[in-house]
Amino acid sequence: xxxxxxxxxxxxxxxxxxxxxxxxxxxxxxxxxxxxxxxxxxxxxxxxxxxxxxxxxxxxxxxxxxxxxxxxxxxxxxxxxxxxxxxxxxxxxxxxxxxxxxxxxxxxxxxxxxxxxxxxxxxxxxxxxxxxxxxxxxxxxxxxxxxxxxxxxxxxxxxxxxxxxxxxxxxxxxxxxxxxxxxxxxxxxxxxxxxxxxxxxxxxxxxxxxxxxxxxxxxxxxxxxxxxxxxxxxxxxxxxxxxxxxxxxxxxxxxxxxxxxxxxxxxxxxxxxxxxxxxxxxxxxxxxxxxxxxxxxxxxxxxxxxxxxxxxxxxxxxxxxxxxxxxxxxxxxxxxxxxxxxxxxxxxxxxxxxxxxxxxxxxxxxxxxxxxxxxxxxxxxxxxxxxxxxxxxxxxxxxxxxxxxxxxxxxxxxxxxxxxxxxxxxxxxxxxxxxxxxxxxxxxxxxxxxxxxxxxxxxxxxxxxxxxxxxxxxxxxxxxxxxxxxxxxxxxxxxxxxxxxxxxxxxxxxxxxxxxxxxxxxxxxxxxxxxxxxxxxxxxxxxxxxxxxxxxxxxxxxxxxxxxxxxxxxxxxxxxxxxxx
RNA sequence: GCCGACUUAGCUCAGCGGUAGAGCAACGCUUUUGUAAAGCGUGGGUCGUCGGUUCAAAUCCGACAGUCGGCUCCA
Numbered sequence: 001x002x003x004x005x006x007x008x009x010x011x012x013x014x015x016x017x018x019x020x021x022x023x024x025x026x027x028x029x030x031x032x033x034x035x036x037x038x039x040x041x042x043x044x045x046x047x048x049x050x051x052x053x054x055x056x057x058x059x060x061x062x063x064x065x066x067x068x069x070x071x072x073x074x075x076x077x078x079x080x081x082x083x084x085x086x087x088x089x090x091x092x093x094x095x096x097x098x099x100x101x102x103x104x105x106x107x108x109x110x111x112x113x114x115x116x117x118x119x120x121x122x123x124x125x126x127x128x129x130x131x132x133x134x135x136x137x138x139x140x141x142x143x144x145x146x147x148x149x150x151x152x153x154x155x156x157x158x159x160x161x162x163x164x165x166x167x168x169x170x171x172x173x174x175x176x177x178x179x180x181x182x183x184x185x186x187x188x189x190x191x192x193x194x195x196x197x198x199x200x201x202x203x204x205x206x207x208x209x210x211x212x213x214x215x216x217x218x219x220x221x222x223x224x225x226x227x228x229x230x231x232x233x234x235x236x237x238x239x240x241x242x243x244x245x246x247x248x249x250x251x252x253x254x255x256x257x258x259x260x261x262x263x264x265x266x267x268x269x270x271x272x273x274x275x276x277x278x279x280x281x282x283x284x285x286x287x288x289x290x291x292x293x294x295x296x297x298x299x300x301x302x303x304x305x306x307x308x309x310x311x312x313x314x315x316x317x318x319x320x321x322x323x324x325x326x327x328x329x330x331x332x333x334x335x336x337x338x339x340x341x342x343x344x345x346x347x348x349x350x351x352x353x354x355x356x357x358x359x360x361x362x363x364x365x366x367x368x369x370x371x372x373x374x375x376x377x378x379x380x381x382x383x384x385x386x387x388x389x390x391x392x393x394x395x396x397x398x399x400x401x402x403x404x405x406x407x408x409x410x411x412x413x414x415x416x417x418x419x420x421x422x423x424x425x426x427x428x429x430x431x432x433x434x435x436x437x438x439x440x441x442x443x444x445x446x447x448x449x450x451x452x453x454x455x456x457x458x459x460x461x462x463x464x465x466x467x468x469x470x471x472x473x474x475x476x477x478x479x480x481x482x483x484x485x486x487x488x489x490x491x492x493x494x495x496x497x498x499x500x501x502x503x504x505x506x507x508x509x510x511x512x513x514x515x516x517x518x519x520x521x522x523x524x525x526x527x528x529x530x531x532x533x534x535x536x537x538x539x540x541x542x543x544x545x546x547x548x549x550x551x552x553x554x555x556x557x558x559x560x561x562x563x564x565x566x567x568x569x570x571x572x573x574x575x576x577x578x579x580x581x
Numbered sequence: 582g583c584c585g586a587c588u589u590a591g592c593u594c595a596g597c598g599g600u601a602g603a604g605c606a607a608c609g610c611u612u613u614u615g616u617a618a619a620g621c622g623u624g625g626g627u628c629g630u631c632g633g634u635u636c637a638a639a640u641c642c643g644a645c646a647g648u649c650g651g652c653u654c655c656a
Contacts, residue, residue: 051585052650139651140584147653151584154651182649186592195629195647251656272656301656306582307647309654403656454656491613518613526617538616552616 005123006161010035012111012122013062013133013159014042016069019114020061021155025050030116031091031143031152038169039158043141045091046153055135055155062133069111069126082106082117091143091152092117132166133159176417181469182312188474188482188532190465191313200310200317202462207482210511212461214480215468216298218350218577219322219458222343228294228324233276235300239266244435245275246371250404256304269302274429274454277325278436281450286440291450292328292336298461299323313466320461326453327438333451337387337409337426340455344411344424347457350577351468353413356394358422359385360401360408371404372431380428381407405431406454415471423464427454474532475554479577481534484570485512488524490540492516498539501549501563508567510574529554535570 014033021028021044033042077085079100085108086092095117099106109118111126123129135157143149160166177183185191190208197203204212220230236258242248247255256269270276277295286293300320309315326336348355361381362370370377384407388395395409402408411424429452439447458464468476478484485505489498498514505512513533515524521538528536536552543549548560 049585053586137650138585141652142583145653147583151652153584156651193647199647245656247656254655274656303655306654308582308584308652311649315655405656488616490615493613520612520614520619521616522614523618524616529617536616540615542615550616556616558616 004121007035008121008123009129009161010040010159012072012126013130013157014040015109015111015114015116015118015122016062016066016126016130016133017042017058017135017155017157018044018116019065019112020058022114023061023065024054024058029089029091032095033116035121039136039156041141041154041156043143043152043154045143045150049153050138052138055138058155059135062135065112065114066127066130068113069130070128071111071125072122073110074120075108075110075115077106077108079106082108085115086117129161130159132161132163133157134166134170172417176419176470179417179470179473180312181314181466184469184474185313187530188469190469190482198317199307200305200315202313202316202318208465210482211465211468211476211480215458215461215464216320216322219347220296220298222347222457223294223296223322223324226294226339226343227292228296231277231280231295231297233270233273233280233297233299235269235302236267237270237276239268241275241279242268245278245432246404246435247271247275251303254304256302270299271301271303273297273299273301273321273323274325274432274452275436278432278438278452281327281438282436286327286450288329288440288442288448291440292326292332294324294326296322296324313462316462319463321456322458322461324455326455327433327440327450328453329440329442329448330451333383333428333453334387336453337428338391340426340453340457341387341391341393344457348411348413348423351413351471353415353423353471355411355413355423356396357388358398358401358408358410358412359388359395360398360403360410362402362407363400366400369404370402372434376430377407380430384409384428403427405429413467415467416473417470421463421467423459423467424457425455425459429454476532476534477577478534478570479574481532482511483513483531483533484510484574485535485537486524486528486531486533487512487514487537487539488521488528489514489516490521490538492518494539494541494544497544498537501537501539504563505567508571510567510570525552 011034014035018030018033022030025046027047029045031043031045033040079096082096083093086096096106106117107119108115109120109122135155137156139154139156140151141154143152158169160169185208188207189205190211191202191204193199193201194203239248242255251271255271258267258269260267277297280295281293298320300318302318305315305317310317328336362377388409398410401410406427406429409426410422412420413423414420433449433452438450440450442448487498487502489495495516502512502514515527517524525536532554534554538550538552547562549563549566550558550560551566552558
């Protein structure tokens with residue numbers, strides 16, 4: 001079934017939803033109800049709010065009404081007829097007036113006894129075709145997506161051509177819920193939050209902190225090979241810095257203000273690293289020979305997000321990025337970005353992410369949002385496009401997604417459940433170097449302004465942790481597994497032997513635990529399984545006698561080998577960062 | 582910030598006007614086990630916080646905080 005057909009089905013289903021709602025709540029005002037990626041929604045202005053519990057009732061009404069929906073009839077009406085029909089519904093009237101101004105023919109679509117203002121796009125016989133649908137949730141949504149407007153009540157639902165498709169969709173949703181990083185983060189003891197510390201401020205437990213450190217170390221390893229040097233900058237800076245960069249104007253309300261007892265100077269917790277890095281660059285005079293200069297920084301960043309948008313590790317108020325800034329000459333940009341794209345490719349393959357790029361450009365309707373001159377913007381946007389094409393990169397356009405200082409090449413990674421997340425970004429910035437009056441002395445002895453390339457491969461560590469937890473469902477690959485080996489002595493008398501093996505493994509930098517509790521071996525295995533430990537070594541009389549160890553993997557497979565072979569293989573796999581499961 | 586829902590033991594949840602309950606976890610004792618839960622026992626909660634209604638509030642009402650599903654925003 002192609003997308004258009006599916007959209008038609010869902011659009012018709014949205015109409016059916018509206019019909020059911022109006023039967024049950026005659027005073028509710030219907031507004032719009034389009035098909036979307038995963039289904040459809042319909043926005044209503046209810047007189048009294050409804051809740052999720054009411055969905056069942058609406059669902060039943062839909063199933064009842066659809067029986068009589070044997071056709072979809074298109075009715076052309078005049079503007080006045082349309083306005084009359086929607087007397088008292090300012091939302092529909094607003095749409096009707098707009099359509100009329102645009103010179104569009106106004107059309108109604110009728111099924112059963114339900115008529116809706118609509119431009120069309122329906123299935124022919126709803127009673128036959130709308131069979132496999134489900135109402136999913138209720139949410140608030142601003143009229144026409146603007147926070148200045150009234151908040152309406154949105155009902156989300158989905159519909160599919162076959163029961164199998166619907167079931168598959170619902171199973172995927174269940175699976176996503178099971179993998180929810182907030183749930184797994186608690187179960188696997190990776191991070192926590194405290195009301196006393198504050199919302200959106202994650203606290204990493206030893207295992208979570210280890211994971212975070214392993215990710216950072218991996219990036220540091222890759223970056224230092226490519227000539228990046230780590231710098232270190234404070235969490236705090238004067239307002240002046242951010243005024244100069246432009247961030248103050250754009251994001252002042254989203255920055256944490258810090259007060260000094262001794263000065264009236266306005267200070268902020270840093271929400272990003274670029275302005276600080278410009279000041280390291282500017283600390284001495286630079287020759288064209290010094291370029292490119294590549295700085296990396298894993299410092300904590302702070303953004304004062306609105307409470308309603310905080311969400312586990314997905315959206316926090318304290319986070320860090322694998323943030324890099326490359327200062328270079330114009331003739332070096334291509335090489336630098338090619339190198340960045342190569343590094344990114346390598347990292348993505350390590351995690352097993354499929355990906356495509358988004359070319360994030362300016363919003364043509366709002367040129368005022370962007371700093372710097374138009375000509376340069378045009379040049380840089382075209383340049384970015386050329387780079388993608390030259391690298392044979394699969395990309396799509398993202399108008400309006402640029403930052404205020406540069407277009408972006410954003411990498412969208414697809415995880416194990418088929419969901420897309422933005423990870424990497426590369427930005428060619430002419431604006432900030434100019435605002436900070438950065439210079440280098442060129443061959444000809446003249447001062448020139450360098451270009452600043454912003455780049456992150458993983459994006460924020462917290463967000464990446466969330467994505468990886470859900471991508472791997474908490475069963476991390478060997479190199480990331482907080483506990484790589486759990487030794488399970490069968491009885492207390494095997495504890496000493498277990499400790500001896502553990503000592504050997506730890507000596508080889510293999511993260512090992514021994515479960516010495518007075519529990520059944522079966523229970524210890526169960527606990528290790530739930531902890532998603534990579535390898536379990538069950539040790540008992542047999543192992544002591546044979547001199548071979550017994551290895552159980554998370555998927556329940558067991559094998560025997562000498563400890564030396566196990567250590568050698570494990571070390572190799574950790575070093576290669578291979579993902580065996 | 583906005584709309585809606587939720588907040589009871591470390592965790593998952595029941596109780597929904599007559600001042601608290603289960604399973605798991607923890608702890609103790611017994612058991613010493615061959616690839617996903619051995620048995621018995623013990624401790625643990627001013628029911629998110631602060632107010633209000635009531636003879637009586639975990640339960641009803643309000644404010645605040647936090648969490649979740651969305652919307653808006655995202656350097």
